[in-house]
Amino acid sequence: MEKQVFNPWKWQDQRSYVQAVEVKNVTGTLYCAGQAAVNADGTSSTADMRTQLLQAIDNLETVIKTAGYDCKNIVRLNIYTTSSAELLPIFFEIFKPWVEKHGMQQAVTLMEVKSLFETLKVELEATVVK
Template identity: 85%
Template sequence: MEKTIINPWKWQDQRSYVQAVEVKNVTGTLYCSGQAAVDADGKSSTADAKTQLLQAMENLETVISQAGYECKNIVRLTIYTTNAEELLPHFFEIFQPWVEKHGMKQALTFMEVKSLFETLKVELEATVVK
């Protein structure tokens, strides 16, 4: 697999994402359903957005790993939240170290939505390549 990062500007570098990722010679593509703060028994979290973001990231890592892929090869990530104002103060302190830990270079969309399933406040949807 060959990845090329397209960044016409530098400002996004401090926000832990890239403007575009071109991928060639892929041997597999994994399209992950939205991962949220749901425990192994299927119970949705009632915790705050920060705690839910941490759990959603752990769940996404689990799905990617179980499929035989690596987080470093996430090329597209969409983050949904029901309350951007609640999540943003914690977002970069949690998200940037996670991106750095995995050496990720992904296109990113951050979106506030009216609601998510049950009591969920954060959901992560990813595309991963091999």
């Protein structure tokens, strides 16, 4: 696999994402369904935004590893939240170390939505390549 990042500016570097990722010679592509703070028994979390974001990240990592892929090869990450005002104060303190831990270089879109399933506050949807 060949991966090339395109950043016409520098400001996104401090936010731990890139503007575009080109991938060539891919041997596999994994399209992950949105991962949220859903417990192993299928129940939705009622925890605060911080706890839900951490669990959503853990659940996304579990899906990616189970499929035989690596988080470092996430090329696209869509983030859905029911409250940007609640998410953003804690987002980068959690997100940046996670991105750095895996050496990720991914395009990111953050969207505030009216609601998510049941009591969920944040959901992560990823595309991963090999």
